[in-house]
Amino acid sequence: MPELRRDPITGRWVIISTDRAKRPTDFIRESVQIKGVPMCPFCPGNEGKTPAEILAYGRNGSGKDTPGWSLRVVPNKFPALGIEGGLDREGEGLFDRMNGIGAHEVIIETPDHQLTLASMPEQALEETLWAYRDRMLDLKNDRRFRYVLLFKNHGEAAGATIEHTHSQLIALPIVPKRVREEVDNSKRYYIEKERCIFCDMIRQESDTEIRIILNDEHFVALAPYAPRFPFETWILPHQHSSAFENMPAPYYRSLARILREFLARLDATLSFPAYNYVIHTSPIGEEINDHYHWHIEMMPKVTRVAGFEWGTGFYINPTPPEEAARFLRSAR
Amino acid sequence: MPELRRDPITGRWVIISTDRAKRPTDFIRESVQIKGVPMCPFCPGNEGKTPAEILAYGRNGSGKDTPGWSLRVVPNKFPALGIEGGLDREGEGLFDRMNGIGAHEVIIETPDHQLTLASMPEQALEETLWAYRDRMLDLKNDRRFRYVLLFKNHGEAAGATIEHTHSQLIALPIVPKRVREEVDNSKRYYIEKERCIFCDMIRQESDTEIRIILNDEHFVALAPYAPRFPFETWILPHQHSSAFENMPAPYYRSLARILREFLARLDATLSFPAYNYVIHTSPIGEEINDHYHWHIEMMPKVTRVAGFEWGTGFYINPTPPEEAARFLRSAR
Numbered sequence: 001m002p003e004l005r006r007d008p009i010t011g012r013w014v015i016i017s018t019d020r021a022k023r024p025t026d027f028i029r030e031s032v033q034i035k036g037v038p039m040c041p042f043c044p045g046n047e048g049k050t051p052a053e054i055l056a057y058g059r060n061g062s063g064k065d066t067p068g069w070s071l072r073v074v075p076n077k078f079p080a081l082g083i084e085g086g087l088d089r090e091g092e093g094l095f096d097r098m099n100g101i102g103a104h105e106v107i108i109e110t111p112d113h114q115l116t117l118a119s120m121p122e123q124a125l126e127e128t129l130w131a132y133r134d135r136m137l138d139l140k141n142d143r144r145f146r147y148v149l150l151f152k153n154h155g156e157a158a159g160a161t162i163e164h165t166h167s168q169l170i171a172l173p174i175v176p177k178r179v180r181e182e183v184d185n186s187k188r189y190y191i192e193k194e195r196c197i198f199c200d201m202i203r204q205e206s207d208t209e210i211r212i213i214l215n216d217e218h219f220v221a222l223a224p225y226a227p228r229f230p231f232e233t234w235i236l237p238h239q240h241s242s243a244f245e246n247m248p249a250p251y252y253r254s255l256a257r258i259l260r261e262f263l264a265r266l267d268a269t270l271s272f273p274a275y276n277y278v279i280h281t282s283p284i285g286e287e288i289n290d291h292y293h294w295h296i297e298m299m300p301k302v303t304r305v306a307g308f309e310w311g312t313g314f315y316i317n318p319t320p321p322e323e324a325a326r327f328l329r330s331a332r
Numbered sequence: 333m334p335e336l337r338r339d340p341i342t343g344r345w346v347i348i349s350t351d352r353a354k355r356p357t358d359f360i361r362e363s364v365q366i367k368g369v370p371m372c373p374f375c376p377g378n379e380g381k382t383p384a385e386i387l388a389y390g391r392n393g394s395g396k397d398t399p400g401w402s403l404r405v406v407p408n409k410f411p412a413l414g415i416e417g418g419l420d421r422e423g424e425g426l427f428d429r430m431n432g433i434g435a436h437e438v439i440i441e442t443p444d445h446q447l448t449l450a451s452m453p454e455q456a457l458e459e460t461l462w463a464y465r466d467r468m469l470d471l472k473n474d475r476r477f478r479y480v481l482l483f484k485n486h487g488e489a490a491g492a493t494i495e496h497t498h499s500q501l502i503a504l505p506i507v508p509k510r511v512r513e514e515v516d517n518s519k520r521y522y523i524e525k526e527r528c529i530f531c532d533m534i535r536q537e538s539d540t541e542i543r544i545i546l547n548d549e550h551f552v553a554l555a556p557y558a559p560r561f562p563f564e565t566w567i568l569p570h571q572h573s574s575a576f577e578n579m580p581a582p583y584y585r586s587l588a589r590i591l592r593e594f595l596a597r598l599d600a601t602l603s604f605p606a607y608n609y610v611i612h613t614s615p616i617g618e619e620i621n622d623h624y625h626w627h628i629e630m631m632p633k634v635t636r637v638a639g640f641e642w643g644t645g646f647y648i649n650p651t652p653p654e655e656a657a658r659f660l661r662s663a664r
Binding site: 001002003004005006008010011012013015016017080081082085094095096097098099100101147149159172173174176177178179181195200201204226278304312313314316320 | 333342413417425426427430481486506510511586646
């Protein structure tokens with residue numbers, strides 16, 4: 001019998017097909033393979049092919065926009081938003097608009113074209129997390145912005161257009177709808193119960209352990225109770241923390257380790273799938289609060305999403321999260 | 333300069349790239365082509381390959397589950413939900429679940445494997461709309477259901493797994509999140525202004541006409557102000573009407589005509605794209621109201637949706653709706 005399950009944070013119901021549950025091998029379509037390309041704009045030596053760098057790590061005296069870096073942040077060459085100008089908010093009858101002001105940056109996580117987040121040294125992954133933080137903190141000084149969104153598209157099926165591993169960041173003058181919903185819903189929960197709903201969820205999941213994938217001193221990786229996608233996974237800090245960018249220094253190594261371990265298991269289980277992830281943190285100006293709990297949402301790209309899902313915000317997931325967690329726990 | 337626009341009904345903001353706006357030819361990827369298949373389960377003569385029919389039109393004395401029909405409705409052979417049993421709603425700490433009870437049916441719109449909604453006779457398309465209504469009204473008698481969702485996936489890229497043209501219907505014991513949001517938001521608007529927000533939108537759009545694609549006595553096809561996808565289109569009745577299934581009889585012919593005309597123009601503009609559509613009507617038990625206005629949402633499948641969109645409910649659309657409307661108006 002399939003099940004209808006409700007996500008406690010968003011209120012979204014999903015269908016979980018517990019009957020004809022799909023096993024990992026049912027999903028294997030195309031593995032993400034690094035083939036190499038002749039003139040990769042993200043490879044060392046080709047720094048001139050990107051806009052001028054905003055930030056680089058690892059330069060021991062090497063000049064800006066030259067080789068020698070271990071991580072490099074540049075503006076997106078084809079940005080979705082423009083950085084110059086005022087917002088010019090205006091109404092037009094029923095409609096509201098403003099100029100598409102924002103930052104759109106690319107974090108090139110390693111100079112090595114052959115690596116992925118799962119195969120790069122833990123140290124490089126930790127640097128990536130520090131770069132996320134540094135760019136977020138810098139962009140938050142711009143009073144036009146309300147949210148900095150960090151995300152990664154891995155593999156063509158997940159929307160990556162450049163093969164060389166990279167993350168992206170978009171600073172926005174509005175708070176995205178789904179984040180706004182999560183923050184508002186968790187605030188309502190807090191007002192009622194004086195507890196963070198994410199902390200409650202982590203406690204409940206830690207009791208049963210059936211949806212826990214990885215667990216260490218600082219972080220937990222779990223399959224949410226009502227996932228939209230097969231093998232959807234959230235990584236959250238155990239301790240209540242409302243903003244990614246305010247994470248204590250010792251956590252970076254820990255997060256790099258669990259992220260890398262998770263991605264290696266995902267690769268082993270689903271044979272190098274494409275995936276997306278996105279960091280959900282508190283909106284700018286509401287960073288310090290008791291109700292919202294920052295986390296990473298991981299979405300492996302193994303099924304096609306059809307009109308049903310688009311038109312309704314209602315998802316059918318052929319893999320129960322308990323199964324997904326079991327496969328990922330025992331991977332390798 | 334790109335623009336940020338807000339959809340007045342859902343409150344969702346989107347980025348519209350007005351600068352580097354994409355032209356229809358930039359999108360053309362794979363045309364949906366009907367190739368024919370050896371043993372199509374939806375072709376006449378193969379009725380035994382589907383579960384027993386629920387409804388058929390056009391039978392002049394031909395027996396159930398034999399050829400002779402002009403339209404046929406059957407249960408989905410691999411349903412996402414089960415039809416037998418009780419809901420057994422239960423809580424489990426923070427989580428809520430119920431049995432996955434529901435109907436999942438397939439509407440085979442024509443016996444002719446070669447046709448599409450855009451190429452079939454208007455009469456066949458009108459029959460399809462009547463079948464939508466007949467099945468909705470029948471399923472609404474089942475007290476377990478709160479919503480009947482009608483949708484179509486056209487082409488493999490849009491999630492269609494069987495080539496022979498068909499629509500699908502899912503009856504659900506819950507109201508999908510996006511529909512619930514639309515209904516609640518339009519209710520709030522009505523309480524404040526004593527007007528339907530959709531009626532207001534149609535009036536405002538009819539004044540400027542820049543986003544109007546087609547317009548006739550009963551229906552309007554328009555590009556919404558803040559579309560998520562290139563060439564996203566909504567078809568709405570001019571007159572306030574809260575439920576598709578209560579549409580007056582003369583409207584069926586009219587809706588069939590505008591739907592067919594729209595799809596033919598879409599085929600001409602984007603070279604036979606894959607698409608999804610979904611009917612948004614009022615939830616069961618709230619069919620007659622002044623605030624919600626039923627409509628069809630059309631989503632051509634021309635771009636890939638990446639992690640950014642999934643993680644945030646925030647979309648980047650490279651085609652301004654004014655451009656999309658202009659291309660579709662002048663198509664053919």
